[in-house]
Amino acid sequence: MEIVPGVHQVDGVNAHSFIVIGSDGASVIDAGLFGSVKKIIKYVEKIGLKPSDIKTIVLTHPHIDHAGSLSSLKKATCAKVAIHKEDADYLSGKKKQEIKAKGLRPMLLRLLMRFMAPKPVEPDILLTDGDRIGGLTVIHTPGHTPGSISLYDPDRKIIYVGDALRYVNGKIQGPPGFTPDPETAKRSIKKIADLDYEIMLGGHGDVLRPKASEKVREFYSAL
Numbered sequence: 185m186e187i188v189p190g191v192h193q194v195d196g197v198n199a200h201s202f203i204v205i206g207s208d209g210a211s212v213i214d215a216g217l218f219g220s221v222k223k224i225i226k227y228v229e230k231i232g233l234k235p236s237d238i239k240t241i242v243l244t245h246p247h248i249d250h251a252g253s254l255s256s257l258k259k260a261t262c263a264k265v266a267i268h269k270e271d272a273d274y275l276s277g278k279k280k281q282e283i284k285a286k287g288l289r290p291m292l293l294r295l296l297m298r299f300m301a302p303k304p305v306e307p308d309i310l311l312t313d314g315d316r317i318g319g320l321t322v323i324h325t326p327g328h329t330p331g332s333i334s335l336y337d338p339d340r341k342i343i344y345v346g347d348a349l350r351y352v353n354g355k356i357q358g359p360p361g362f363t364p365d366p367e368t369a370k371r372s373i374k375k376i377a378d379l380d381y382e383i384m385l386g387g388h389g390d391v392l393r394p395k396a397s398e399k400v401r402e403f404y405s406a407l
Contacts (some may be wrong), residue, residue, distance in 0.1 A: 190204065190205040
């Protein structure tokens with residue numbers, strides 16, 4: 185669906201993928217679970233773009249539901265892959281991703297990572313806090329992973345928060361329970377709350393609007 189002109193959400197790929205059209209080309213934020221590339225490319229073509237119009241694929245973090253289709257999407261678009269430097273070695277396979285928490289969802293993710301592990305991808309661009317890419321500002325929001333990022337669009341007043349936050353059934357929620365560093369994740373929510381935006385787009389859940397930043401500040405103050 186189109187969120188605002190030039191910003192699209194691709195559903196049905198587990199973690200949402202977003203297509204962001206800027207003056208220097210289009211970017212995809214997160215690549216979805218394994219097998220999502222056909223849906224993403226179909227949506228790209230539906231809105232009048234060619235796969236080659238996608239210039240960058242930016243990952244909020246390297247978990248399988250956000251990066252499972254990355255290798256196929258990179259091959260289909262020839263886009264450059266960008267990720268925060270603290271998560272780069274997990275994406276390339278130099279470090280092993282581990283989810284140690286108990287519960288059904290962590291167990292399912294461990295099974296997916298064992299039997300449907302994404303192909304390692306060497307990133308083209310290593311991001312740090314404050315970088316600009318595809319017209320978006322990188323906000324380092326660790327906790328869920330060491331290199332988790334949010335992407336801030338001050339012109340459209342949109343923030344993409346990956347798994348740092350989500351909006352589900354009319355309520356804002358923090359990162360999932362298997363987040364290994366909840367205190368750092370809480371500090372990251374404060375960074376998100378301090379920005380000004382009308383729309384918050386998470387990797388899961390619904391679109392939060394309007395006055396999204398006010399609602400995130402209220403959520404943070406209650407933590």
